[in-house]
Amino acid sequence: MSSIRNSDATVEKRILDAAAACILAFGVERTTMTEIARRARVSRPTIYRRWPDIRWVIAELLTVRIAGVLDDVPDRGVGREAMVDRVVLVAEHLREDEIVQSVIRNAPSLAMVYIAERLGTSQQILIDALAEAIKAAQVEGSVRPGDPHEMGAMCLLITQSTIQSAQMVEMLLDRKALNVELARSLNGYLAP
Incomplete structure (x- = not known):
């Protein structure tokens, strides 16, 4: 078997x-x-x-790639700053992933399903990982009180927006500046 x-x-x-x-x-x-x-x-x-059709194959491919990035960027320790550093690195990997970016740029109808209409498997994986890290950081004292899954969902929205729109502001925010500003946004949102 x-x-x-x-x-x-x-x-x-x-x-x-x-x-x-x-x-x-x-x-x-x-x-x-x-x-x-x-x-x-x-x-x-x-x-x-x-898979019933091509859209399902592509959705599965995206799930595998996104979850793979989460696996490739190791946990950086307990606490808000370590968690935010990891999120920023995951976002950077996804901004550079040719397949993810191809779907965002060249298949907007498919991308919009997961950006605006429904929570995909990879997004749920990311929220669950964020919630676990947020809960540990709350115990440690570096993240404010609140529901870890709700806060994880908001962190996903902030980060997802950065990933999908980075190209639009690249004349204003290069890769390094974008990472700094994303970290600042997440740290500010999560700080006690």
């Missing part, structure tokens, strides 16, 4: 890697299940057994 699960995970990884390659080669709007299947060396029904 374990080898079947490992095989499924390998196939899913190949499919998601192929989807990422297609997005980089053709853009989000021209990525097709046929091309993903060809690049992943699987049949289209193999993809359709896992």
